[in-house]
Amino acid sequence: MLDSKQLRTETEAVARNLARRGFALDLDAFRALEERRKAVQIEADRLRAERNANAKAVGMAKGKGEDASAMLARGEQLTGELTAAEVALAAVQTESDAWLMGLPNLLHDSVPEGRDETANVEVRRHGTPRVFDFTPQDHVDLGVKLGGLDFEAAARISGARFVVLRGGIARLHRALAQFMLDLHTGEHGYQEIYAPYLVSPEALVGTGNLPKFAQDLFAVQGERPFYLIPTAEVPVTNLVREQIIAPESLPMRYVAHTPCFRSEAGAAGKDTRGLIRQHQFDKVELVHIVKPEDSYAALETLTSHAETVLQRLGLPYRVLALCAGDIGFGSAKTYDLEVWLPGQGQYREISSCSNCEAFQARRMQARWRNPATGKPEPLHTLNGSGVAVGRAMVAVLENYQNADGSVTVPDALRPYMGGLEVLRG
RNA sequence: GGAGAGAUGGCCGAGUGGUCGAAGGCGCACCCCUGCUAAGGGUGUAAGGGUCAAAAGCCCUUCGAGGGUUCGAAUCCCUCUCUCUCCGCCA
Numbered sequence: 001m002l003d004s005k006q007l008r009t010e011t012e013a014v015a016r017n018l019a020r021r022g023f024a025l026d027l028d029a030f031r032a033l034e035e036r037r038k039a040v041q042i043e044a045d046r047l048r049a050e051r052n053a054n055a056k057a058v059g060m061a062k063g064k065g066e067d068a069s070a071m072l073a074r075g076e077q078l079t080g081e082l083t084a085a086e087v088a089l090a091a092v093q094t095e096s097d098a099w100l101m102g103l104p105n106l107l108h109d110s111v112p113e114g115r116d117e118t119a120n121v122e123v124r125r126h127g128t129p130r131v132f133d134f135t136p137q138d139h140v141d142l143g144v145k146l147g148g149l150d151f152e153a154a155a156r157i158s159g160a161r162f163v164v165l166r167g168g169i170a171r172l173h174r175a176l177a178q179f180m181l182d183l184h185t186g187e188h189g190y191q192e193i194y195a196p197y198l199v200s201p202e203a204l205v206g207t208g209n210l211p212k213f214a215q216d217l218f219a220v221q222g223e224r225p226f227y228l229i230p231t232a233e234v235p236v237t238n239l240v241r242e243q244i245i246a247p248e249s250l251p252m253r254y255v256a257h258t259p260c261f262r263s264e265a266g267a268a269g270k271d272t273r274g275l276i277r278q279h280q281f282d283k284v285e286l287v288h289i290v291k292p293e294d295s296y297a298a299l300e301t302l303t304s305h306a307e308t309v310l311q312r313l314g315l316p317y318r319v320l321a322l323c324a325g326d327i328g329f330g331s332a333k334t335y336d337l338e339v340w341l342p343g344q345g346q347y348r349e350i351s352s353c354s355n356c357e358a359f360q361a362r363r364m365q366a367r368w369r370n371p372a373t374g375k376p377e378p379l380h381t382l383n384g385s386g387v388a389v390g391r392a393m394v395a396v397l398e399n400y401q402n403a404d405g406s407v408t409v410p411d412a413l414r415p416y417m418g419g420l421e422v423l424r425g
Numbered sequence: 426g427g428a429g430a431g432a433u434g435g436c437c438g439a440g441u442g443g444u445c446g447a448a449g450g451c452g453c454a455c456c457c458c459u460g461c462u463a464a465g466g467g468u469g470u471a472a473g474g475g476u477c478a479a480a481a482g483c484c485c486u487u488c489g490a491g492g493g494u495u496c497g498a499a500u501c502c503c504u505c506u507c508u509c510u511c512c513g514c515c516a
Contacts (some may be wrong), residue, residue, distance in 0.1 A: 009478080041475060045485045052485090055497035059443030068496080075496025244435075244472085365473085369435095374454090376472075 001362040002103050017106045020324040022115055037092045044085040051078040101211055105359040107324055108333040114323030127316030129340045138343025139397040140274040143169055145405050146425045161279045168423045175416030177257045177389050180284040180309055184386055188305045190255035195235035198226040203238045206364030208330035215265045228261035232285035233383040240289050240366040244376045252289035275390045282389035288382040295380035299355040303335045306351040306386045312412045315395050316340040318347055332357045343398040350391045353384030
């Protein structure tokens with residue numbers, strides 16, 4: 001959610017910024033709505049003030065034993081008028097809120113121009129793709145032959161875009177998550193979080209997934225309106241919902257390993273092969289809660305923490321600064337990490353690190369007490385994958401494959417694999 | 426699942442229809458006194474929104490949430506959520 005004051009006072013600048021995303025802010029509609037809101041709200045406040053004063057006068061008159069019948073009649077009339085005014089206010093408020101909730105975040109000045117992913121800017125590269133003296137297989141062929149990836153069984157159980165992992169591959173998957181958690185808690189100073197996988201609509205509104213992106217989510221049938229989390233970002237960022245954080249508690253750094261559930265509506269036919277795009281996948285998520293002045297330094301730090309995972313695993317990757325048109329709804333600036341996949345002969349997204357500034361904090365009323373003003377002010381929230389577990393496993397399988405179809409276990413994972421050095425069928 | 430008790434400001438806690446945004450305490454901030462390892466006194470201290478170029482001021486809202494009764498609700502009624510205790514069940 002944008003700062004409504006900023007929206008009102010710097011409307012033109014906000015519109016210019018949103019236009020970089022390709023989002024057209026309808027200035028006339030906004031101003032008309034504002035006029036209406038202002039008039040209705042002022043009138044409702046006025047009526048309420050008068051009713052309160054009248055009611056108070058009744059109390060005082062009765063206390064003195066005076067006749068209050070005229071004031072009682074006036075009160076009745078005021079209540080009637082107020083009820084009507086409040087109905088009108090609620091209507092315009094709903095309209096105004098819905099409109100505000102539909103606006104994406106403002107972009108940081110450093111975000112490159114461009115309307116789609118082809119305009120993303122490569123910031124740096126790390127590692128060199130391995131040169132194979134045989135034709136590398138993709139992770140599906142490798143995993144199926146190793147007996148560890150079973151898409152057919154998953155299809156019988158659940159349908160398309162699910163997988164069953166078995167044996168050494170299942171353990172490799174677990175090893176990756178464990179390795180990442182230990183790295184972030186042990187070396188990067190994160191607190192490990194275990195959080196709910198089912199969340200309320202309010203939590204999703206807080207992170208910006210609702211109301212606009214309901215089609216991306218799985219809603220759970222039942223008495224209560226639960227959704228499956230699309231990422232641990234949702235429960236973890238909501239840890240600071242409706243809180244006022246003391247400055248000495250900042251920054252907060254959280255890491256959580258959770259499954260993520262995505263409907264992938266609109267992705268029909270895209271990445272249908274293998275583990276790249278599943279309805280359920282595991283991810284180790286990093287969340288920073290910081291003072292506003294620190295958030296861009298925190299974005300660099302958070303990104304570097306995700307990069308460390310790939311470095312320790314010996315996986316070649318590149319870092320992209322997403323362009324204006326490709327950046328997510330709630331983010332002011334995003335870096336994507338793309339890992340090299342020999343089986344596909346290309347770099348594929350494995351992490352996305354975003355600074356949401358105060359966008360989510362405003363939605364969830366997450367504040368800190370700024371000593372400079374003594375007032376509660378919105379925090380800045382950041383999140384990033386550190387990293388996607390399924391895709392990391394794809395990268396390990398493809399990058400560490402051998403000519404005979406076996407897969408060498410990266411050094412960093414061996415302690416988590418009982419010392420195993422090579423995965424064989 | 427059954428029975429009971431509760432939900433008030435950063436924290437604890439009083440408050441059963443009117444001048445209550447809410448006593449008192451703790452914590453915190455500032456000031457004074459005193460001065461030697463400790464205290465005493467005073468003042469202030471909720472959040473959200475509106476109006477305003479902005480500040481001040483003024484106004485509105487908020488005592489778990491939503492509805493209702495009333496001229497007027499923290500206080501009365503209804504529904505829901507959450508917490509705690511006991512019983513049952515369960516990993």
